[in-house]
Amino acid sequence: MIGSSNRWWAILAALSCAAAAPAWAQPKGEEWDYALTVQMGGMQMPLPASKVCARPDEGNTPPVDKHCQLKERRVSGATTNFRIVCGPPEPGELKGEFTRKGDRVEGRYTMTQGGESMTVVAVGKRLGACDPSKPVALEGKK
Numbered sequence: 001m002i003g004s005s006n007r008w009w010a011i012l013a014a015l016s017c018a019a020a021a022p023a024w025a026q027p028k029g030e031e032w033d034y035a036l037t038v039q040m041g042g043m044q045m046p047l048p049a050s051k052v053c054a055r056p057d058e059g060n061t062p063p064v065d066k067h068c069q070l071k072e073r074r075v076s077g078a079t080t081n082f083r084i085v086c087g088p089p090e091p092g093e094l095k096g097e098f099t100r101k102g103d104r105v106e107g108r109y110t111m112t113q114g115g116e117s118m119t120v121v122a123v124g125k126r127l128g129a130c131d132p133s134k135p136v137a138l139e140g141k142k
Contacts, residue, residue, distance in 0.1 A: 029053040029132035032124040040118035053130035060098035
């Protein structure tokens with residue numbers, strides 16, 4: 001079942017952190033505050049808000065888990081479509097689309113594993129500049 005899979009929850013949580021590369025190789029980042037809602041089996045569940053310091057060249061594509069590969073990423077204007085394939089040990093796929101509208105981004109992606117799927121709806125608001133090589137402090141924590 002998808003809900004019990006640690007990897008899928010880790011991918012979901014990965015929206016709250018960016019993969020770090022050497023500071024000299026990274027362009028200036030943009031800090032985003034995301035509100036996330038999971039839809040599965042006719043139910044909806046809000047997730048805690050998350051902040052991300054993303055590099056502009058990532059095109060709002062979620063970070064990829066070590067057992068996963070970004071297979072497709074198409075950018076057309078303000079919209080980024082992507083497909084991520086995972087496995088083994090737990091094969092699955094994540095497909096989605098994000099569209100940037102000024103200082104706002106809206107998107108959704110569907111995670112499929114073992115014939116089951118869940119959809120995540122994300123709405124993000126750009127907060128300003130950030131350094132992608134440093135972790136983003138979660139609200140109320142330093």
